[in-house]
Amino acid sequence: MSPSHIEHIGIAVKDLKSAVRLYENLLGRECYKIEEVPGQKVRTAFFRIGEVKIELLESTDPEGPIGKFIEKRGEGVHHIAFAVNDIGKQLEIARDNNIGLINEIPQEGADGLDIAFIHPKSTSGVLIELCEDKRSGPE
Numbered sequence: 339m340s341p342s343h344i345e346h347i348g349i350a351v352k353d354l355k356s357a358v359r360l361y362e363n364l365l366g367r368e369c370y371k372i373e374e375v376p377g378q379k380v381r382t383a384f385f386r387i388g389e390v391k392i393e394l395l396e397s398t399d400p401e402g403p404i405g406k407f408i409e410k411r412g413e414g415v416h417h418i419a420f421a422v423n424d425i426g427k428q429l430e431i432a433r434d435n436n437i438g439l440i441n442e443i444p445q446e447g448a449d450g451l452d453i454a455f456i457h458p459k460s461t462s463g464v465l466i467e468l469c470e471d472k473r474s475g476p477e
């Protein structure tokens with residue numbers, strides 16, 4: 339696989355509203371978008387720091403992935419997202435290399451991205467998200 343850069347870092351939070359306030363103070367800038375992603379059972383808030391974004395994630399369902407994560411491990415860094423140009427091809431390469439996938443096909447993510455998660459068992463315990471911005475097209 340050949341990601342172009344780190345697209346965002348996902349942080350699981352219990353309360354999005356207070357986390358947004360906290361990060362606005364911490365980063366000295368405003369959250370530029372709040373968006374609910376029903377497919378992932380989350381509400382997200384985004385900050386931009388240079389090329390990288392910070393994605394705060396609040397669960398909308400205790401049985402959703404973020405709800406379960408917080409119950410088991412508490413708040414904290416949840417995933418790192420790599421930007422790729424052809425997510426379908428990257429998933430094929432991952433499969434060919436016996437890398438465990440959570441999503442076999444790309445899903446609709448927040449902020450207009452197509453996303454797929456790689457299983458942390460295949461990545462030294464870090465949940466990795468691949469994402470492709472369909473709006474930007476190939477470089």
Ligand code: ZN
Nearest residue numbers: 348393419467
């Ligand atoms: Zn993400």
